[in-house]
Amino acid sequence: MRISNISWTAHQEIKSIHELPASGEGGNLPALTELVKTENKPGRVRSILVAHVLHTAIEYVELVNSIYPVMKVVAVPYSADPTAVKSLRDRGFEVVVPESVEDTFVQSRDAVLAALSDSSEPLIAQEVGGYLAKFTDELTAHDHFIGIVEDTNNGHWRYEQHEPHRCPVLSMAQSPLKDVEDTIIGDAVVYSIERVFRENYSSVLQGARCGVIGFGKIGTSSAIALKGREGVVSVYDINPSKNMRAKVEGFFPLPLQELLTQTDVVIGATGQTSVRLVDMPYIKDGAILVSASSKRVEFALDEFKKACASVDALDEVSTRYLRKDGTSFIVLNDGTPINFRDKSILGTILDMIYCELFVCMREVANGRAKASLHHSPPPLQDEVAKAWLRHHSPAFQKLPNDKVWDYPKSLELGRPK
Numbered sequence: 479m480r481i482s483n484i485s486w487t488a489h490q491e492i493k494s495i496h497e498l499p500a501s502g503e504g505g506n507l508p509a510l511t512e513l514v515k516t517e518n519k520p521g522r523v524r525s526i527l528v529a530h531v532l533h534t535a536i537e538y539v540e541l542v543n544s545i546y547p548v549m550k551v552v553a554v555p556y557s558a559d560p561t562a563v564k565s566l567r568d569r570g571f572e573v574v575v576p577e578s579v580e581d582t583f584v585q586s587r588d589a590v591l592a593a594l595s596d597s598s599e600p601l602i603a604q605e606v607g608g609y610l611a612k613f614t615d616e617l618t619a620h621d622h623f624i625g626i627v628e629d630t631n632n633g634h635w636r637y638e639q640h641e642p643h644r645c646p647v648l649s650m651a652q653s654p655l656k657d658v659e660d661t662i663i664g665d666a667v668v669y670s671i672e673r674v675f676r677e678n679y680s681s682v683l684q685g686a687r688c689g690v691i692g693f694g695k696i697g698t699s700s701a702i703a704l705k706g707r708e709g710v711v712s713v714y715d716i717n718p719s720k721n722m723r724a725k726v727e728g729f730f731p732l733p734l735q736e737l738l739t740q741t742d743v744v745i746g747a748t749g750q751t752s753v754r755l756v757d758m759p760y761i762k763d764g765a766i767l768v769s770a771s772s773k774r775v776e777f778a779l780d781e782f783k784k785a786c787a788s789v790d791a792l793d794e795v796s797t798r799y800l801r802k803d804g805t806s807f808i809v810l811n812d813g814t815p816i817n818f819r820d821k822s823i824l825g826t827i828l829d830m831i832y833c834e835l836f837v838c839m840r841e842v843a844n845g846r847a848k849a850s851l852h853h854s855p856p857p858l859q860d861e862v863a864k865a866w867l868r869h870h871s872p873a874f875q876k877l878p879n880d881k882v883w884d885y886p887k888s889l890e891l892g893r894p895k
């Protein structure tokens with residue numbers, strides 16, 4: 479209870495029911511509180527965290543710190559909530575907030591190297607976005623650097639791009655548990671867009687022509703959420719079969735140029751630069767571009783700027799790009815993921831994500847992860863899912879003999895004879 483009680487006083491606003499501390503031990507992260515006890519040698523391995531520092535991260539950082547002492551937190555700048563950063567600093571954590579996404583690469587590398595030269599005790603890095611992917615040779619030159627845990631797809635792709643890695647890089651980006659998270663990201667993205675519409679433009683999403691670029695996990699959940707707000711949703715994916723799936727699922731696949739010409743709200747959810755300079759002329763006059771993906775990658779903003787007559791901030795979230803022909807479009811949140819304006823994910827799903835990050839760290843800390851890039855293995859996911867059910871699903875808590883508890887061994891029980 480200690481942690482959650484403190485974090486409420488740091489945030490004076492009224493909390494939603496999902497944010498209220500759960501009863502009993504473990505505050506908002508009871509499953510994680512259980513799982514941290516599975517590390518037999520707490521304190522032996524130190525850690526560096528490159529993380530989204532929203533208020534929901536405070537309890538996580540404290541729990542990790544109790545097992546793998548946290549040397550420094552590098553806060554991804556576009557998701558660094560000043561109150562949460564202060565709150566961590568007040569608790570004695572060293573938190574660096576880089577000046578930009580580019581600077582986050584530098585600060586992440588520097589934080590790990592500084593911790594490696596400060597002490598010869600083992601060090602692990604847990605990160606969100608592939609910020610260390612380019613530097614693994616340099617880090618692995620230190621014998622006591624024992625590996626990296628990565629959270630996101632964008633980070634995973636970055637580690638793939640920079641292979642080979644001589645240290646373990648354990649990625650949970652493509653874990654089935656992440657799929658659960660991804661289904662709620664779209665809703666968070668659309669909530670944040672809707673808030674801008676209502677508060678800044680006195681407008682609504684109902685009836686708006688919306689386009690989603692990238693029909694993967696985040697794009698699909700964004701398209702579903704937009705449809706739920708009665709937007710008229712078109713989709714474009716570079717992969718033809720994704721457009722086929724979009725059509726069958728009731729979305730309206732369009733070639734990129736058509737999508738850009740026709741839609742008023744464009745969500746980029748590819749994790750790549752999906753709208754490049756060559757596409758800029760097709761963006762509808764007055765359209766609003768929003769990223770649901772990572773960093774500032776989705777739109778070629780620096781190139782747009784050079785090709786435009788002017789770029790002006792309209793308010794705290796909207797930037798207008800005025801083209802030389804007099805038409806314009808708006809980019810929200812400087813092209814960084816919009817959902818981080820509004821605390822992104824909340825509730826019990828966070829406990830699950832943090833649990834998987836922790837068990838991945840435990841795997842690396844105990845030398846069970848092999849050098850090079852790997853996906854988190856299914857037994858870890860089963861362990862997390864069971865811990866989560868024990869704490870967040872009263873129906874399962876009451877039935878300790880249910881077959882889920884012995885999964886996957888219990889699969890044998892149902893095999894046809």
Ligand SMILES: NC(=O)c1ccc[n+]([C@@H]2O[C@H](COP(=O)([O-])OP(=O)(O)OC[C@H]3O[C@@H](n4cnc5c(N)ncnc54)[C@H](O)[C@@H]3O)[C@@H](O)[C@H]2O)c1
Pocket residue numbers: 630631632633660663691692693694695696697714715716717720747748749750751752770771772815816817822
């Ligand atoms: N905003 C958030 O809170 C949040 C949360 C999780 C993940 N992410 C990020 O969102 C991004 C997408 O993640 P995902 O899990 O949905 O990935 P995914 O692989 O499931 O989906 C990406 C889709 O984009 C398509 N694509 C790739 N390049 C394209 C291009 N140039 N044009 C059109 N389509 C293209 C791919 O074919 C694929 O269908 C990643 O950067 C990921 O890290 C953001």
